[in-house]
Amino acid sequence: MKFKLFAVLIMVSMILSACGGGGENAGVEEPSVPQAGGGTVVLILPEEPTTLNYYLADAAIVRQVADATTMTGLVTINEDGDFVPVLAQELPTLENGGLSEDYLTVTWKLKEGLKWSDGEPLTSDDVRFTIEVLSNPDSGALVGTSGFDLIANVETPDDLTTVITYSSPYPGYLDQFAYGLFPRHATGAPEEMTSWDWNRTPIAVAGPFVIQSWESGKRITLTRNPNYFEAGKPYLDEVVFEIVPEPAAQTAMMLNGDAEYHLWPGEFKADYDELLKGKAQQYLIPGIWNMSIDFNLSAPFDGDPSASAPHPILGDIRVRQAIAHAINYQSLQQDVLQGTVSDSTNPFAYGWYECELPRKYGYDVEEANRLLDEAGWVLGSDGIRVAKGALYAKDGTRLSLELQGYTAFDPLQLTEEFIVENLRAVGVEARIQNYDFSIIFGSYEDNSPRMIGDYDMLIFDRGFTTEPQGYNFDAYHSSRIPSAENPIGGNYFRWINPQVDAALELAGSSFDIETRQQAYCEVGQAVIDDLPQIYLYLFQDGYGIADSLEGYTLNTWGSMSWGIQDWKYKQP
């Protein structure tokens, strides 16, 4: 009898394992035998990238895959924010003569013996071709084209050397070659870039891995590039990007060892690490998304988008100071958002332009109350202050402000609710009004409230790249206040500060990194002093990584697959 029962058990498990597609390689990826120098790593993506051509990417998801294959360029930006040569022999500088004294000529030297993954030689002609594509206004490129319109001439005296002449000095001359080269022989005409086959099946790449298959909606499989320029690398044989939209399913895959690298886990770090103890951990690095409350300094709903009339409530700096004092930053960062964010006081929170400036108007409820009393706002019967002798507001005006955010982003909603409570404690009413992303970030023609100046307070996160000039000039220069004449201006605070204007102009014309950084810090300090906005915190990017992996580098300036050529399984 006992024997019979055992036999039945065996049979059942045999059937189950047969259903399991033959046991060993059961459906879900068998955790590859961890061997140093080999094996397969499975990476989880929440959504499908639209292309593998970074220059056509409108979202961060593209780079998560493209960094492993197509995005190997002359240089890259490492985890410290410094440029380091990749396909180039060295960085062209004034010292080594790569950069001319007048900053107009840059000479790049490729490493010797470079090949594309299909075996064709990678030469200076491919650098020239990349410039031809990215400087072509009809290429359809969305990103990475900055500065290419300033290139006046390209010469390739030999297979390794490219000499680029600019029409005016361009400080971003390194950054523009950090995002990958195009192979002339395997792509197509520059003006047809959006329809190149190479975008989806890039068979000639310089990166560590090359496309093997792209199964729509399912997975993208890359295998090692036999012609990768670093000898012996990549260590892995294969990397697989599985598209798994459901966060709980993603974490379950990590739990069962069916994936090794998890982009943006849905759980807080403490919960994640507890759940996956002994299997994987979540790592957080500073991201580029910096959350702030933005004030409208000009009167809303007066039919005038210009800065001519002050905001009746927020026009008085003492009210803005009181709001800044009312927010409990530490509790917001540590309790509400459970440490998924780090402190940030100004726009320049990372990168070479980072400014470590202390918070001037920190959490101090008493001081907030004192400032509001002094500014002529007295406590009303319902606990909300009312104007009585205020600077711009008529007597009897309630201290009530609308707080606009965008929908469907939990951390933002939690922050809003916390701030409403904080402000209520000092007698300020904040009314949350969330709109769809597309309205908050809409254009002037769409009547987006921030563009036409019809709002009180906005809350959202902004991010810069390694070259922050365009964004900051647009956001803070007084010539960039949006209006019918200037519908794409970005200074929707309607902030006018001549000192800031001058600093931004200096940062945009200087070639000296330190001068530029100081100029940005001046802007950052002015933001802290003048309070056109209050910086709340900086988001961190989370990556869930299996304990069995090593050799990875987390890089604010890269993506999940940056540096993938160095990944390997730990020796057992």
Place this chain on the structure above:
Amino acid sequence: MQTYALRRVLQTIPILFIISILLFLMVRAAPGGPLTAARRNPNISKEQIEAIEEKLGLNDPLPVQYGRWLGGLLQGDLGESIKFRRPVSDMIAERIPNTLILVGASFLVTLLVAVPIGIWSARKPYSFFDYAVTTITFIGQAIPVYWLGLGLIIIFYVTLKNPITDLPLFPVGGMNTRGKEGDILDTLWHLVLPVTALSLGWIAWYSRFLRSSMLDVMHQDYIRTARAKGLTERWVYYKHALQNAILPLVTLIALDLPSLFAGALFVETIFSWPGMGRLFWDAAKGRDYPVLLGVVMITAVLIIVCNILADLAYGWLDPQIKYE
């Protein structure tokens, strides 16, 4: 019958035309556009966005854009995805088989389970079996499909393991094991959990429907007549009653058929199944107008076709209905 069918088909032409206008307007009425995400990307300048919008023709007046889209549609061209820069027809053609497999299998399972349950529970109403089935079907109808899907993953992927190999009983999602594309057994194994999640609600709904339809019919005069003639109860029940009771079910099935192509968004998302539901949702989120319009237009056509089929099937199943 043939003239009726022809007339019905001809009638769909103006209907489809009106639908195409309504769908176009609805898709465009949603705030934002395909470049909204790009607008807040610090790498993309505003001038670039304006240029791309111009290039895609998004700044043209709506009637012009509609005319361009309709012109393509009449030539069988659904246009090109703004996000993926691929022909919409290719993208839909990739997804339709996947959705057919998932929803078709769920449909089959539903019918195989729901029809017997419905018949048996009506056979002896208010019996223990009937109460048990009623309770279970109410629960089945009440459980939200996303909750059920996650529950199935926790039980059959995380908690329960094959005692010999210590591997999960069922995969967490996807259509196939990597390297086993086209292996039917492997796909069937991947189908178990999503089909369970999808069909439970349907089974509940269909079996309840058939049960009440059966009970209705059992009180009809002709059933009494049949019994009076001395026919066996089995014969009365399974031949005379069932044939009539199942008729309304045909309508129900015909109305649900378009979802074979439209897909099942929740189940496809939870189980990483690359079907039409996800294609639609991703296109809706990104305001990828050509893809969005392609998917909804195809669904609209299918709904109309299925309605015609249902009416024709009625005429065939029920001799009382005559189409002139």
